[in-house]
Amino acid sequence: xxxxxxYNPSEIEDKxxxxxxxxxLFHSDPDEREPYTxxxxxxxxxGVLHMGHMLNNTxxxxxxxxxxxxxxxxxxxxxxxxxxxxxxxKVVAKLASEGIRKADLTREQFLEYAWEWTRxxxxxxxxxxxxxxxxxxxxxxxxxMNEAYSRSxxxxxVDLFNKGKIYRGVRMVNWDPKALTAVSDEEVIHKEEQGxxxxxxxxxxxxxxxFGDREALDYCVVATTRPETIMGDTAVAIHPNDxxxxxxxxxxxxVPLINREVPIIEDEYIDIEFGTGCxxxxxxxxVNDYLLGEKHRLEVIDIFNNDGTLNEKAQIYVGQDRFxxxxxxxxxxxxxxxxxxxxxxxxxxxxxxxxxxxxxxxxSMQWFVKMGELSEPALEAVMNDExxxxxxxxxxxxxxxxxxxxxxxxSRQLWWGHRIPAWxxxxxxxxxxxxxxxxxxxxxxxxxNKALASTDLQQDNDCLDTWFSxxxxxxxxxxxxxxxxxxxxxPNIDLQYYYPTSDLVTAPEIxxxxxARMLMAGYEWAGGxxxxxxxxxxxxxxxLGRKMSKxxxxxxxxxxxxxxxxxxxxxxxxxxxxxxxxxxxxDEALCEQGRNFCNxxxxxxxxxxxxQADDTVVQPAHxxxxxxxxxxxxxxxxxxxxxDFDKYRLSEALMKLYKLFWDDFCAWYLEIVKPxxxxxxxxxxLGTARLFFDYLLRLLHPFMPFISEEIWQHLRPRQSGDxxxxxxxxxxxxxxxxxxxxxxxxxxAIASIRTIxxxxxxxxxxxxxxxxxxxxxxxxFPLLQKMANLxxxxxxxxxxxxxxxxxxxxxxxxxxPLGVLLNVEEEVKKLHDDLEYQQQFVASVKQKLKNEKxxxxxxxxxxxxxxxxxxxxxxxxxxxxxxxxxLGG
RNA sequence: GGGAGCUUAGCUCAGCUGGUUUAGAGCAUCUGCCUUACAAGCAGAGGGUCAUAGGUUCGAAUCCUAUAGCUCCCACCA
Numbered sequence: 001x002x003x004x005x006x007y008n009p010s011e012i013e014d015k016x017x018x019x020x021x022x023x024x025l026f027h028s029d030p031d032e033r034e035p036y037t038x039x040x041x042x043x044x045x046x047g048v049l050h051m052g053h054m055l056n057n058t059x060x061x062x063x064x065x066x067x068x069x070x071x072x073x074x075x076x077x078x079x080x081x082x083x084x085x086x087x088x089x090k091v092v093a094k095l096a097s098e099g100i101r102k103a104d105l106t107r108e109q110f111l112e113y114a115w116e117w118t119r120x121x122x123x124x125x126x127x128x129x130x131x132x133x134x135x136x137x138x139x140x141x142x143x144x145m146n147e148a149y150s151r152s153x154x155x156x157x158v159d160l161f162n163k164g165k166i167y168r169g170v171r172m173v174n175w176d177p178k179a180l181t182a183v184s185d186e187e188v189i190h191k192e193e194q195g196x197x198x199x200x201x202x203x204x205x206x207x208x209x210x211f212g213d214r215e216a217l218d219y220c221v222v223a224t225t226r227p228e229t230i231m232g233d234t235a236v237a238i239h240p241n242d243x244x245x246x247x248x249x250x251x252x253x254x255v256p257l258i259n260r261e262v263p264i265i266e267d268e269y270i271d272i273e274f275g276t277g278c279x280x281x282x283x284x285x286x287v288n289d290y291l292l293g294e295k296h297r298l299e300v301i302d303i304f305n306n307d308g309t310l311n312e313k314a315q316i317y318v319g320q321d322r323f324x325x326x327x328x329x330x331x332x333x334x335x336x337x338x339x340x341x342x343x344x345x346x347x348x349x350x351x352x353x354x355x356x357x358x359x360x361x362x363x364s365m366q367w368f369v370k371m372g373e374l375s376e377p378a379l380e381a382v383m384n385d386e387x388x389x390x391x392x393x394x395x396x397x398x399x400x401x402x403x404x405x406x407x408x409x410x411s412r413q414l415w416w417g418h419r420i421p422a423w424x425x426x427x428x429x430x431x432x433x434x435x436x437x438x439x440x441x442x443x444x445x446x447x448x449n450k451a452l453a454s455t456d457l458q459q460d461n462d463c464l465d466t467w468f469s470x471x472x473x474x475x476x477x478x479x480x481x482x483x484x485x486x487x488x489x490x491p492n493i494d495l496q497y498y499y500p501t502s503d504l505v506t507a508p509e510i511x512x513x514x515x516a517r518m519l520m521a522g523y524e525w526a527g528g529x530x531x532x533x534x535x536x537x538x539x540x541x542x543x544l545g546r547k548m549s550k551x552x553x554x555x556x557x558x559x560x561x562x563x564x565x566x567x568x569x570x571x572x573x574x575x576x577x578x579x580x581x582x583x584x585x586x587d588e589a590l591c592e593q594g595r596n597f598c599n600x601x602x603x604x605x606x607x608x609x610x611x612q613a614d615d616t617v618v619q620p621a622h623x624x625x626x627x628x629x630x631x632x633x634x635x636x637x638x639x640x641x642x643x644d645f646d647k648y649r650l651s652e653a654l655m656k657l658y659k660l661f662w663d664d665f666c667a668w669y670l671e672i673v674k675p676x677x678x679x680x681x682x683x684x685x686l687g688t689a690r691l692f693f694d695y696l697l698r699l700l701h702p703f704m705p706f707i708s709e710e711i712w713q714h715l716r717p718r719q720s721g722d723x724x725x726x727x728x729x730x731x732x733x734x735x736x737x738x739x740x741x742x743x744x745x746x747x748x749a750i751a752s753i754r755t756i757x758x759x760x761x762x763x764x765x766x767x768x769x770x771x772x773x774x775x776x777x778x779x780x781f782p783l784l785q786k787m788a789n790l791x792x793x794x795x796x797x798x799x800x801x802x803x804x805x806x807x808x809x810x811x812x813x814x815x816x817p818l819g820v821l822l823n824v825e826e827e828v829k830k831l832h833d834d835l836e837y838q839q840q841f842v843a844s845v846k847q848k849l850k851n852e853k854x855x856x857x858x859x860x861x862x863x864x865x866x867x868x869x870x871x872x873x874x875x876x877x878x879x880x881x882x883x884x885x886x887l888g889g
Numbered sequence: 890g891g892g893a894g895c896u897u898a899g900c901u902c903a904g905c906u907g908g909u910u911u912a913g914a915g916c917a918u919c920u921g922c923c924u925u926a927c928a929a930g931c932a933g934a935g936g937g938u939c940a941u942a943g944g945u946u947c948g949a950a951u952c953c954u955a956u957a958g959c960u961c962c963c964a965c966c967a
Binding site for chain 2: 178191196223255271278280281286288347509539576584587597606607658670758844848852853856857863
């Protein structure tokens with residue numbers, strides 16, 4: 001069989017993915033084995049794969065494939081999220097491009113468009129994951145708006161409501177006066193704006209005056225950027241410890257132009273240094289003011305219409321736009337003598353991402369979940385390490401957030417999502433139920449009106465926050481009947497077997513949005529934590545350190561990368577420099593490195609594949625030695641990699657494997673056992689080499705599934721249905737450290753001889769002689785001889801020290817007689833430099849040992865080690881001095 | 890403003906409870922090689938006051954304090 005000199009991924013990747021699918025190797029059913037479960041963080045249903053997904057899913061696939069090869073029943077559940085905000089925004093934009101406005105559609109019509117969009121674009125991302133090699137159990141594909149899943153979301157809402165954990169309340173939302181809708185915090189873009197700070201005089205009302213309630217000359221000054229909202233003022237606030245405003249305590253002031261009397265309140269929220277230290281309080285139009293208002297029980301006066309014009313509650317400027325009013329009111333205040341001054345002022349203002357108009361904070365009725373009790377077990381689980389976060393530094397952040405948790409606003413003014421299962425009665429009261437029929441029953445009971453019809457009920461128009469469905473993900477993908485009625489006869493087998501899942505791999509920015517809430521849901525409805533370990537990935541950045549985003553256009557298309565470098569190459573590129581929790585500065589050079597590694601593996605295979613065994617050939621000593629050494633090296637690597645995996649240090653595990661394969665296996669082992677040109681190979685060595693290759697492929701498979709499978713299938717005849725995917729991982733629990741260190745001495749000696757060749761211009765082909773003086777494992781001489789191309793190895797030093805290149809490994813001296821004349825001066829200088837270095841080294845060690853406190857306090861081992869350092873150093877000095885003497889230096 | 894974290898070679902990072910020759914790796918760089926597996930390669934080499942300043946200690950990249958710079962999360966100041 002003819003094999004190309006370059007590995008060609010595109011020829012084999014689809015073939016093997018189809019093969020794995022054909023034999024259902026990704027599929028999992030509960031059995032007696034230990035389960036290993038991952039649920040995918042569901043990407044947006046209509047999204048496309050970006051680099052963050054690449055990283056995230058590569059990590060998951062590595063973990064899943066490894067667990068599968070460790071004999072666990074591995075199950076990776078795929079699926080997508082309906083992503084209400086993002087998807088609805090896309091649908092609205094698409095309709096707009098066709099000249100259709102959402103406002104002109106009924107809910108049903110809009111949802112029809114949305115489903116059409118979802119059917120058209122949904123699932124693209126899952127197909128892309130297949131290109132990456134993701135070994136998901138596609139039979140378990142899920143979607144947060146599936147019928148069953150949706151029922152579970154509604155059931156959870158009803159359950160929480162019945163437990164008294166859901167309530168309605170007023171909340172400040174980001175109102176877009178142009179789109180006439182609330183937008184989420186994520187859709188608000190904060191921009192710096194050059195504005196002004198207006199200082200407005202509020203007259204102080206004089207009480208207890210002997211002359212009655214007459215207006216005084218006295219006033220306080222309030223600084224504001226939004227003078228047009230003063231008609232909504234219901235208080236002026238000062239700091240309780242503010243001496244310069246102390247005279248205002250207990251007074252009331254008059255709101256200019258409309259002459260409303262409002263109280264002076266005191267609160268520590270006020271910044272004494274800002275402006276005059278007096279804050280106008282407008283609860284309807286500022287988040288902080290609203291909180292102040294709530295605290296001090298102030299009246300709330302909403303002076304704006306939905307389109308940003310003023311309403312009749314403003315009393316003046318009714319019907320005019322907020323920005324027109326701002327200009328006009330400043331003039332009017334000035335005329336009235338109530339404007340003290342205007343200062344230029346730079347501040348940030350929120351703008352709507354969709355319409356680019358200034359966001360108006362607006363109060364509205366929303367649904368909330370009480371978080372207090374729900375959050376307790378979720379906080380505890382992480383703090384007592386029942387659930388582990390990797391890296392652990394996120395524990396602090398997590399605690400900080402959980403301890404200051406606020407109630408969760410779960411309603412969204414959107415149509416694409418799970419509609420809130422609340423029905424309003426004509427009298428304004430409401431009932432909560434899973435279905436309309438049930439709601440009607442409840443409503444009839446509540447009103448004691450049996451004639452009440454379903455047409456009298458109006459279901460809430462809002463839908464639920466996306467996270468309110470995705471927090472159930474690790475439960476509902478296995479059992480959408482949770483929370484059940486408590487009357488189920490058969491417990492759900494899948495949930496029992498796969499839950500809790502093993503590892504969750506996700507981005508740190510959704511630690512609170514998603515991870516924390518899944519923990520809460522797990523304890524609330526599934527009796528315990530939803531996952532044992534949370535691996536928080538880094539954020540993928542470009543080489544300038546910017547977050548990759550569509551807007552910047554700095555994100556490469558993952559599929560193009562796969563086409564260019566192969567899936568295995570890209571996977572390796574993603575994993576090479578991505579320790580958990582650290583940012584990943586992405587560079588295509590990393591994929592190139594991955595591709596090069598594939599090529600290296602491929603060519604190593606070509607070499608081994610081309611060898612023919614000859615039973616008449618006896619195994620050379622060096623080949624046997626190389627085999628013994630590589631076996632130990634492999635064992636050590638397996639142990640080290642297991643340790644790395646235990647700590648979720650995937651990139652380090654991969655780097656160890658990279659070096660094991662490239663350096664130890666290719667550069668050393670294969671080079672040692674490689675027969676001379678034209679010579680045959682003994683069957684023992686060939687068998688061993690193939691066995692090693694097999695082990696290496698097993699180690700490689702979780703990281704690079706395609707190339708490893710391709711080569712494994714070539715390595716020996718296979719039955720159909722066989723796959724590397726399901727072979728056990730190599731196992732080791734110990735290794736021979738002496739064997740490795742003896743070999744290392746040989747490696748260093750060989751490298752030194754090669755350096756001599758290079759500096760002396762001696763070709764590798766030309767054999768050299770070698771003298772070895774000192775301790776050395778002589779059994780390894782044949783190996784040394786082959787790799788350094790030595791004609792002979794002799795004990796002790798040469799009699800004539802001239803024209804001999806010398807070097808040290810440890811304390812062992814090596815001499816290479818050279819046919820050419822040495823540049824004595826150069827050699828002497830080199831030896832002097834080395835001597836000086838060694839002398840300084842020994843001096844520093846001596847200094848340390850002379851210190852009585854060191855000898856007293858330091859552990860015995862450490863002192864003994866220092867003594868050995870001294871002895872070795874002195875031995876080396878002696879050797880160098882001898883060499884200098886031999887050169888007559 | 891509150892919280893968390895980071896700063897080690899040109900780049901990306903290891904370096905765990907202080908002692909393991911005078912700090913390691915990969916990539917990049919430089920030198921020499923088209924050696925019949927691989928130039929997407931082989932062989933070799935160079936490169937670091939461990940951000941700065943103090944402190945603790947017999948001993949500090951490692952522990953403590955301050956300073957500077959950077960990153961992230963939360964709240965965003967009328």
